[in-house]
Amino acid sequence: xxxxxKEDTPLPYTASPTKLLSSDLSLFISKLWALPGIxxxxxxxxTRELDExxxxxxxxxxxxxxxxxxxxxVAFLLSLPIMVICMAPGLWIIVYSAIAFTVNYSIVxxxxxxxxxxxxxxxxxxxxxxxxxxRWVYINGIAAGxxxxxxxxxxxxxxxxxxxxxxxxxxxxxxxxxxECLIQRDFAYATGDIRRAYSLVKExxxxxxxxxxxxxxxSQGGIEGGLVMDWLLDELPHNLLHHLExxxxxxxxxxxxxxxxxxxxxxxxxxxxDLTPEFGQSIGHIEHYANEGDIVAQxxxxxxxxxxxxxMGRLFVRPHSGHLFNMxxxxxMFTLGPDMNVLxxxxxxxxxxxxxxxxxxxxxxxxxxxxxxxxxRDEAFLPVALTVRRSPPNELDRVLRVKDFSRLWQYxxxxxxxxxxxxxx
Numbered sequence: 481x482x483x484x485x486k487e488d489t490p491l492p493y494t495a496s497p498t499k500l501l502s503s504d505l506s507l508f509i510s511k512l513w514a515l516p517g518i519x520x521x522x523x524x525x526x527t528r529e530l531d532e533x534x535x536x537x538x539x540x541x542x543x544x545x546x547x548x549x550x551x552x553x554v555a556f557l558l559s560l561p562i563m564v565i566c567m568a569p570g571l572w573i574i575v576y577s578a579i580a581f582t583v584n585y586s587i588v589x590x591x592x593x594x595x596x597x598x599x600x601x602x603x604x605x606x607x608x609x610x611x612x613x614x615r616w617v618y619i620n621g622i623a624a625g626x627x628x629x630x631x632x633x634x635x636x637x638x639x640x641x642x643x644x645x646x647x648x649x650x651x652x653x654x655x656x657x658x659x660e661c662l663i664q665r666d667f668a669y670a671t672g673d674i675r676r677a678y679s680l681v682k683e684x685x686x687x688x689x690x691x692x693x694x695x696x697x698x699s700q701g702g703i704e705g706g707l708v709m710d711w712l713l714d715e716l717p718h719n720l721l722h723h724l725e726x727x728x729x730x731x732x733x734x735x736x737x738x739x740x741x742x743x744x745x746x747x748x749x750x751x752x753x754d755l756t757p758e759f760g761q762s763i764g765h766i767e768h769y770a771n772e773g774d775i776v777a778q779x780x781x782x783x784x785x786x787x788x789x790x791x792m793g794r795l796f797v798r799p800h801s802g803h804l805f806n807m808x809x810x811x812x813m814f815t816l817g818p819d820m821n822v823l824x825x826x827x828x829x830x831x832x833x834x835x836x837x838x839x840x841x842x843x844x845x846x847x848x849x850x851x852x853x854x855x856x857r858d859e860a861f862l863p864v865a866l867t868v869r870r871s872p873p874n875e876l877d878r879v880l881r882v883k884d885f886s887r888l889w890q891y892x893x894x895x896x897x898x899x900x901x902x903x904x905x
Contacts, residue, residue: 621699641894
């Protein structure tokens with residue numbers, strides 16, 4: 481599906497929901513080649529206790545439950561057209577469907593989920609005084625039950641040395657989760673977990689005791705977080721939204737908004753009547769991390785990021801596959817050592833990049849620039865990019881790596897970007 485007059489350009493996310501749905505189904509079929517990359521590489525012999533496929537009874541039970549639900553849901557969906565062809569009475573089909581959904585709900589609530597919507601990391605971390613004025617919130621992706629979400633936020637807590645709160649996007653099984661993704665993404669439908677996350681993030685942003693809100697999103701969580709951000713952009717002023725930072729992994733959303741604002745201001749200490757323009761983005765900072773062979777990222781951030789002003793934020797691409805949050809993303813990008821502190825080096829963060837130029841990216845109309853072969857797109861007016869462009873020639877001769885541009889990397893082990901502490905006055 482394309483926009484009129486623009487071949488191979490994805491539909492705008494404000495297009496007809498039915499057209500968006502048709503386009504997404506075609507997109508999914510075209511990306512089926514990447515489907516095996518969801519779980520690969522397995523490397524089961526090198527998994528750690530917090531990895532989703534670590535050989536434990538709880539993880540084995542979770543995987544077996546998902547396999548059963550996958551077969552059950554496919555069989556149910558295939559049976560519906562058969563019943564229609566056989567001209568079964570409509571009431572029978574309704575009763576049959578109600579029983580099937582009830583059985584599915586009972587299984588996922590008994591084996592995978594809990595009735596607890598908000599989870600908090602349970603590991604012991606030594607928080608710095610400034611961390612009291614920060615709120616870290618996580619929204620999980622598909623197929624993540626209570627156990628896996630708890631492991632997600634526990635690993636995040638180890639990595640960043642802070643307590644992390646999760647809004648549980650409950651799983652209904654892989655097939656039903658994918659259907660929910662399409663409904664959320666194409667019809668902009670806010671499910672209960674989206675509304676809960678919006679309330680939690682908005683409350684934190686408006687809290688005078690909170691100076692920074694960090695929103696972490698994985699997979700379907702990117703769709704939900706994107707809708708949360710749309711609502712926040714509708715209701716809150718720039719000076720408050722600037723305290724929000726968003727970091728996504730394997731983002732499945734079809735858009736990510738962060739409007740640019742411009743205002744005229746008089747330079748400090750200047751009594752002249754001349755005003756100079758100031759520029760900025762509403763949300764303080766956005767970064768996207770994606771595995772190149774991840775089918776979810778292929779149909780999300782990696783597909784839509786080419787469109788100017790469609791997918792705001794800096795993108796970091798790792799040339800490997802895998803979609804599991806702990807095992808394939810955090811474990812490779814923020815590798816923990818035996819003491820559960822992030823190692824100072826890993827193959828992804830040490831990847832070399834070279835500055836080179838391109839123009840018109842995400843609404844940026846200033847001097848042409850692009851930072852890094854592993855950074856596919858760069859949002860306008862990010863300090864690191866401007867620092868590189870303005871650096872003395874001898875500074876540009878040094879080897880640049882992913883860790884030189886990743887703001888999230890600076891939060892590891894309880895740190896803060898550029899060595900600064902959160903304001904505590």
